[in-house]
Ligand SMILES: [Fe+2]
């Protein structure tokens with residue numbers, strides 16, 4: 001009954017899935033990061049817990065890393081073979097990176113192409129968006145998605161919207177603005193010639209060592 | 212071809228050329244982000260793996276001092292806020308492990324390095340949280356200091372790290388605000404509450420000032436890290452930003468900063484007194500603080516979660532078409 005135990009600690013990472021999030025029906029899906037998961041349901045639940053602890057999501061897609069092909073302009077030069085990668089023919093989603101500005105997302109999905117394989121899809125993406133800073137393609141058949149029916153969207157994503165205490169705006173402005181104090185001359189220039197709390201002298205940091 | 216050339220600086224690894232480095236540095240100087248498939252110096256990759264995995268571990272271990280207080284929170288409101296904050300820190304760890312993975316290290320290797328204490332994490336999380344007021348003070352000062360560092364890193368040259376940081380910063384502002392709100396209320400409360408807030412400030416002020424790292428003169432990696440756009444500011448610059456923001460606000464709250472030398476100079480910068488680093492280094496070396504306890508807690512979580520991983524693996528390995536039962 002007992003199976004021989006492997007001597008090496010074995011890899012329990014599970015496959016990596018790239019996560020695409022749509023903030024609203026009008027917005028594109030965006031590549032926001034990845035999760036490790038054993039199967040599609042696990043990938044989507046983990047993606048929600050990791051990436052949707054805040055409002056703004058109506059749908060998540062997860063795609064196994066192995067099903068995604070990406071390239072940067074530099075890679076197209078250094079490894080042009082990437083355009084020859086073969087695979088299943090069909091509909092491929094296309095994502096592009098548009099700017100070097102600070103962003104939370106790698107690429108936005110901008111459309112889909114019919115292609116003979118991932119390399120062909122990447123080539124078409126490159127032709128359609130020659131100025132992009134990176135291209136990403138994956139077959140539509142490879143994606144798993146959260147259910148679009150309103151009940152599921154509600155139960156998956158609405159709880160986050162109600163938790164307004166996760167937004168800094170919830171706390172408003174705390175205390176008077178420091179600038180206000182400065183203008184009115186109430187902000188002292190020196191903190192504490194004689195540090196004290198009420199009548200008690202303040203404890204100096206090196207008098208209270210960590211246990 | 213792959214021999215090191217003795218007259219090249221040591222950040223140029225074997226097999227790399229000064230021309231490759233010059234082109235790489237020109238990209239960074241032009242404000243381009245480096246993406247996983249791009250050419251990068253081996254040393255850039257090594258330094259990033261070190262920094263990002265350390266950072267991920269800090270987020271994960273950072274859950275422990277505050278997590279202890281979830282069951283002791285005084286109100287339902289404070290409990291839900293604290294739970295959300297601790298959940299966020301777990302998420303931050305996930306974003307960062309992901310960013311490190313894009314450089315070719317596995318999550319297993321990183322977790323192994325943490326549990327065997329080969330990898331470091333911010334020693335700030337090895338200080339004890341003594342009273343409930345510490346939860347507020349940690350939010351205000353520790354998350355406040357972390358935000359200064361993370362805002363800088365959001366502009367760093369490595370795409371996946373930068374993106375993780377932008378996402379993290381947008382969430383950290385809540386951690387900072389809830390802590391500040393709590394402490395400002397305590398500072399206006401009963402004498403006991405005010406004393407709790409002051410005691411917490413006395414405990415956390417210097418560790419928070421120190422967590423932004425050694426003085427620039429004692430920080431060995433700064434040269435390469437700034438040349439490659441990983442660190443856009445020095446430790447002392449980030450520390451000054453942190454102090455300039457927090458000193459006036461703490462004073463406004465009616466609290467006393469436990470630094471008798473703290474004063475504002477003619478340029479408006481708040482200048483701290485000499486920093487006593489002995490405790491900082493003692494905590495980093497594990498001679499003081501809760502380093503052993505933190506890793507033991509993390510190890511216990513790993514061990515207690517083993518059955519979940521095993522069950523999921525058995526489920527994944529089931530023959531195709533077999534029902535889950
Ligand atoms: Fe965090």
Ligand SMILES: [Fe+2]
Pocket residue numbers: 300354383386
């Ligand atoms: Fe935080």
